[in-house]
Amino acid sequence: MDATADELAGVVDLFGGLTREELERALAEAAYRADGQAVDDGALETAIDEALESFALVRYDLAGRDETSTTADDEALLVPGPTAFPTVPEHAEDLPHILDVERRRPAREPLGEAARERFVAAADEAVTKGDAARLRTLLDVSYDIEAWAPVDLADERTRLEDTLEE
Secondary structure, eight states, X not given: OOOOHHHHHHHHHHHTOBOHHHHHHHHHHHHHHHHSOOOOHHHHHHHHHHHHHTTSEEEEEOTTTOTTOOSOTTOEEEEEOTTOOOOOOTTOTTHHHHSOOOOOOOOHXXXXXXXXXXXXXXXXXXXXHTOHHHHHHHXXXXXXXXXXXXXXXXXXXXXXXXXHHO
């Protein structure tokens, strides 16, 4: 099963958030149900990393953020991000009935803060590298994040625009 970023977000959205291990288990189950095949672990790792990079998934560290979490303090949830169009892959719709994972409802403000922190780090990296394509992508993503969560990225957007003009 070669899952797209939107399909990863769709699986995660079924639960409101999954740890990386839970997401891998869910995709393995969906792949087995689809065609009896195993998931390529390397391809899955790459797909998750790319979804995080593109903000289709957002990593939400639970330590100190969410007192109602059902995961261990040192784990993080992956949640559908601001650039995702969550799509449940074929044979994955029954995963909530198959996996023993309760639905999670992370608070929007801490999610927004997690996305903002990740955005600032990505912007810092793009500015340092002088990566014009990434800078333009991040400009677009900044609007998606602001629409998705209660954060203000105007200062970061100005910094990206100024860097592109140099």
